[in-house]
């Protein structure tokens with residue numbers, strides 16, 4: 011956690027924002043909390059003063075002088091007994107509502123980032139991680155801390171006022187003695203924030219190494235390469251760095267706090283001596299001495315608590331700063347002032363002199379790509395690893411905007427169209443598709459939420475992707491949970507979850523793209539890389555039929571699967587270096603022909619060996 015660039019006014023502004031959010035969760039609740047806080051803050055002063063009146067009344071020996079203070083003390087005792095329960099309930103309710111609001115705010119904002127660039131920015135990801143930590147009830151300590159701060163500040167002011175009535179000098183002395191306490195606490199707090207900021211890299215590395223030890227995905231390699239002890243040593247090494255800083259600070263804190271406690275005790279002692287001397291010389295009553303001793307002790311306790319509350323609230327406000335930063339970020343993709351509706355594709359998609367790099371510090375990935383994907387045509391994209399094929403697909407989905415040039419959908423610049431409208435017109439299978447811990451049907455259905463409960467549609471997509479037989483053979487067919495995560499939480503039912511093979515997952519991901527029927531553009535990035543030869547043949551045969559007459563873009567390194575495409579485009583060095591049909595490109599004898607021949611000869615050699 012680092013201090014925000016807005017400086018000293020930052021925490022105050024954030025506290026105000028938080029107070030406003032609390033107000034929005036329910037004005038009645040907020041006012042009730044304020045009332046309870048005020049009452050709790052006034053309790054100590056009320057008790058001290060009622061005790062003084064009682065002692066003074068007792069010394070007069072007249073019962074009517076003690077009745078009112080006794081009644082007040084009984085009432086105060088009752089309130090003191092009930093208030094904590096009421097406070098606890100109100101806080102719980104307020105925390106729950108605030109958490110709902112914060113999570114809603116955070117995820118609405120995050121869902122509003124339509125592109126990918128934010129999610130590739132480490133600073134944003136760090137903020138996001140901390141912002142997520144600021145939800146789930148983590149803000150409770152802030153709101154509670156702020157109310158505690160208010161309560162203790164009121165108690166402090168009340169007790170100091172009571173003290174001032176008895177002895178303005180003593181009140182001044184106690185207030186003066188508070189200054190070093192506040193200064194020391196603030197300095198310690200600054201050091202703590204600085205230490206945390208300085209160690210955040212070590213803390214992040216520690217989390218990374220420990221997550222590798224416990225991660226189910228990493229466990230294969232960790233076991234195979236015997237990385238367990240190596241990672242453990244790294245975790246402990248980073249932890250030692252973090253702990254060394256904490257230890258230094260804790261020592262300093264213990265020393266400073268002891269010195270300050272001694273100072274407080276000295277002030278109290280001197281005050282008590284003065285009060286006793288004043289009582290003996292008749293300048294103070296017995297009740298005054300009682301009130302004086304209680305006020306001094308109460309003031310010091312309230313002071314320490316107030317400073318402590320302020321420090322804790324500040325820490326928590328720093329956490330809230332991450333939430334604020336994420337939720338106040340502007341959109342990542344420029345949105346059109348007057349968005350144009352995106353009509354169904356009629357003519358085609360044109361990439362016009364498209365240049366792209368991921369950011370200024372990265373090299374160009376695309377350098378002036380000119381390409382037309384005609385309506386109704388099946389286009390195949392070929393190129394070596396890193397040529398920019400997946401990048402081009404991401405631009406077509408408008409996850410990024412071209413750095414230069416434009417992508418036109420029937421002549422409409424994609425920048426003028428709301429991204430959600432564009433994506434609703436596409437079915438896409440990414441190379442790095444997701445495997446969801448959901449049922450088989452849901453794994454397909456998330457591709458088209460409206461089809462989630464339409465079993466016929468889901469089955470048709472699964473058949474097209476060659477996934478139907480596999481899914482049907484699962485213990486609960488389409489309702490089988492494709493995850494072991496929930497196994498055990500669902501009783502000890504051995505059928506609670508199933509793990510699929512890589513190729514089986516890929517077929518499901520393909521079905522997810524295909525369940526989006528009737529879309530204008532189908533994009534498949536390496537749809538068969540994990541399939542066995544038989545399955546690949548089958549899938550491509552079905553896809554060929556499916557793609558006929560539809561606009562599609564297919565990326566594959568298996569060139570045999572692309573032969574029938576209407577247009578094959580070869581990407582190299584960020585440009586389109588060749589394009590044509592399979593036969594044209596073979597006749598041309600360029601890169602495609604070379605790649606195709608290399609692959610084919612590999613198969614022939616394989617056949618020779620066999």
Ligand SMILES: Nc1ncnc2c1ncn2[C@@H]1O[C@H](COP(=O)(O)OP(=O)(O)OP(=O)(O)O)[C@@H](O)[C@H]1O
Pocket residue numbers: 130368372375393394395396397398399400401402441
């Ligand atoms: N998010 C990113 N940030 C920065 N650079 C990236 C990012 N994604 C890809 N690149 C870079 O862009 C270049 C093109 O990558 P891309 O994934 O588009 O290639 P590809 O043609 O799909 O490769 P492959 O055949 O291996 O899938 C690579 O040099 C890669 O390192």
